[in-house]
Amino acid sequence: MQIEIENLTKTYNRNVRALDRIDLTIPSGMFGLLGPNGAGKTTLMRILAGILRPTSGEIRVGQIDGTTDSGRQAIKTILGYLPQELGLYPDLTAREFLDYIGILKGLNDRRARAQRVDELLELVALSDVAKRKLKTFSGGMKRRVGIAQALLNDPRLLIVDEPTAGLDPEERIRFRNLLSDLGGDRTVILSTHIVEDIAQTCRNLAILGKGKLLFEGTTANLIDAARGKVWMITTDGPKPDGDLTVVSTLHLANETQYRVVGDSAFIAGAQPADPSLEDGYIWLMRSGRAEVAALAG
Numbered sequence: 001m002q003i004e005i006e007n008l009t010k011t012y013n014r015n016v017r018a019l020d021r022i023d024l025t026i027p028s029g030m031f032g033l034l035g036p037n038g039a040g041k042t043t044l045m046r047i048l049a050g051i052l053r054p055t056s057g058e059i060r061v062g063q064i065d066g067t068t069d070s071g072r073q074a075i076k077t078i079l080g081y082l083p084q085e086l087g088l089y090p091d092l093t094a095r096e097f098l099d100y101i102g103i104l105k106g107l108n109d110r111r112a113r114a115q116r117v118d119e120l121l122e123l124v125a126l127s128d129v130a131k132r133k134l135k136t137f138s139g140g141m142k143r144r145v146g147i148a149q150a151l152l153n154d155p156r157l158l159i160v161d162e163p164t165a166g167l168d169p170e171e172r173i174r175f176r177n178l179l180s181d182l183g184g185d186r187t188v189i190l191s192t193h194i195v196e197d198i199a200q201t202c203r204n205l206a207i208l209g210k211g212k213l214l215f216e217g218t219t220a221n222l223i224d225a226a227r228g229k230v231w232m233i234t235t236d237g238p239k240p241d242g243d244l245t246v247v248s249t250l251h252l253a254n255e256t257q258y259r260v261v262g263d264s265a266f267i268a269g270a271q272p273a274d275p276s277l278e279d280g281y282i283w284l285m286r287s288g289r290a291e292v293a294a295l296a297g
Contacts, residue, residue: 007021
């Protein structure tokens with residue numbers, strides 16, 4: 001199911017433009033929405049989920065017009081949504097919470113609802129703790145409850161907003177693998193500021209910055225954007241300076257190795273390196289060059 005967004009704008013208080021004339025195509029499967037905090041990602045997700053109304057522009061989810069009242073209601077029937085902050089009831093168990101959300105989502109057959117809850121608890125690896133109260137769960141376990149509630153109605157469109165923020169590495173890997181498995185037969189939009197989450201789960205992505213679409217294409221397109229702009233510098237002296245961004249620092253026995261992004265003309269003694277998705281993202285955000293965004297065109 002493809003999503004088409006045309007000239008989408010959202011303005012708050014008449015002068016704060018959270019989204020600025022966004023044109024974007026989101027294909028089926030896993031799709032990454034990347035950008036720093038405050039880029040407009042959550043606003044876009046909330047508009048797609050029917051929570052916010054855009055100021056102007058068009059949205060089409062499959063054959064559904066997402067700008068009409070009836071269209072927004074139709075989208076909600078095929079939507080699963082995990083917001084940044086999901087309100088949980090701490091004194092309910094995981095099974096009780098999912099059963100309650102199932103009732104709210106219209107799963108009225110008690111036996112079918114119980115079966116669906118059990119299936120999802122198994123899917124998110126929480127069957128063994130289903131009778132524990134949510135207030136005893138770790139952050140990662142709560143996020144898994146969150147994805148389970150989003151899947152109760154077997155949605156064709158799944159939106160997850162910053163799902164791995166604050167999780168430890170093991171939980172982050174577990175959650176990424178779960179999302180990748182879910183992207184096979186539905187559209188899954190992963191909104192995040194963590195580049196590694198996109199690198200490990202998505203082939204297609206878009207990047208927002210200050211409400212504008214900076215990039216739309218594949219992860220390979222974004223990596224290619226930084227080709228010839230990534231360097232390794234090994235020195236026993238001061239940290240390299242100039243028109244560059246230090247991506248990582250590795251302390252060796254008597255030297256320090258820096259991975260940097262920048263123009264070779266400003267980097268003495270640098271050795272070229274193959275770019276990563278993070279390098280492409282950093283080059284895009286630091287350069288702001290229109291030709292980078294055009295690479296996918």
